[in-house]
Amino acid sequence: MQPELVALLAVQEDDDAIRAVEAELAAFAPRMASLDRARQRAHDEVERTRSAIERETERYRLLEARITEHREKHERNVATLDQARKLREATAAMAQVEMARRVLAEEESELAGMARRLGEMQSALEAHRAAAAALESEQADARASVQADIDRLEATLADARRVRGGKAAGVNPNLLSRYDRIATRRKSQALYAIRGLTCGACDTSIPLQRRNALMVAGQIDVCEACGVLLYAAPDPAPVSGDDTSGNAA
Numbered sequence: 001m002q003p004e005l006v007a008l009l010a011v012q013e014d015d016d017a018i019r020a021v022e023a024e025l026a027a028f029a030p031r032m033a034s035l036d037r038a039r040q041r042a043h044d045e046v047e048r049t050r051s052a053i054e055r056e057t058e059r060y061r062l063l064e065a066r067i068t069e070h071r072e073k074h075e076r077n078v079a080t081l082d083q084a085r086k087l088r089e090a091t092a093a094m095a096q097v098e099m100a101r102r103v104l105a106e107e108e109s110e111l112a113g114m115a116r117r118l119g120e121m122q123s124a125l126e127a128h129r130a131a132a133a134a135l136e137s138e139q140a141d142a143r144a145s146v147q148a149d150i151d152r153l154e155a156t157l158a159d160a161r162r163v164r165g166g167k168a169a170g171v172n173p174n175l176l177s178r179y180d181r182i183a184t185r186r187k188s189q190a191l192y193a194i195r196g197l198t199c200g201a202c203d204t205s206i207p208l209q210r211r212n213a214l215m216v217a218g219q220i221d222v223c224e225a226c227g228v229l230l231y232a233a234p235d236p237a238p239v240s241g242d243d244t245s246g247n248a249a
């Protein structure tokens with residue numbers, strides 16, 4: 001076998017291992033995402049309640065200010081009533097006092113309702129916060145374990161890529177870039193041994209002239225049907241799964 005082919009086969013072997021680690025890493029993404037989603041939901045619940053309290057508190061303050069204003073007005077009306085000497089003046093002042101008292105009573109009952117609602121919202125907020133904190137500590141172990149696996153795989157991947165890079169340096173750059181393009185497109189193996197007289201990847205039979213170049217000259221050629229790189233193994237061993245096993249050359 002030509003040294004170039006040996007080198008490229010070694011690169012391909014590393015690439016197979018790298019793809020396996022990448023697939024393992026990718027499998028962790030949905031688990032992390034689902035932990036993140038649960039955390040986000042708990043956080044959103046807290047935020048929704050918190051901003052509802054903020055809005056309700058603002059309404060409470062406005063009503064409180066209105067009540068203060070109305071109470072002052074009411075006190076002025078009471079003073080007017082106290083000073084009213086004539087019956088007509090007194091009747092008018094009395095009507096005003098009565099009206100203001102009713103309005104104030106309504107507003108104060110509304111304010112009390114708001115205070116009660118705010119209290120309930122505050123309790124809900126505390127419950128949501130407690131739930132979020134509980135979820136956080138519940139997730140801590142799962143996250144740590146997933147992260148440890150991810151870190152370990154990423155370290156393995158970095159090592160494998162470094163080793164692969166060293167081996168790739170020994171392959172002709174043109175051949176390597178053709179190989180890389182095909183492997184990237186297929187997300188899989190790019191270099192196949194011919195199987196008998198056919199492509200090892202797609203089983204299309206190889207024209208005689210190309211077959212000779214592969215087998216006699218030991219060249220690397222492209223399969224016209226599926227586009228993978230082909231080579232002839234010098235010592236054609238039976239392919240696993242074939243019924244020719246046991247007839248090793």
Ligand SMILES: [Zn+2]
Nearest residue numbers: 199202223226
């Ligand atoms: Zn093919």
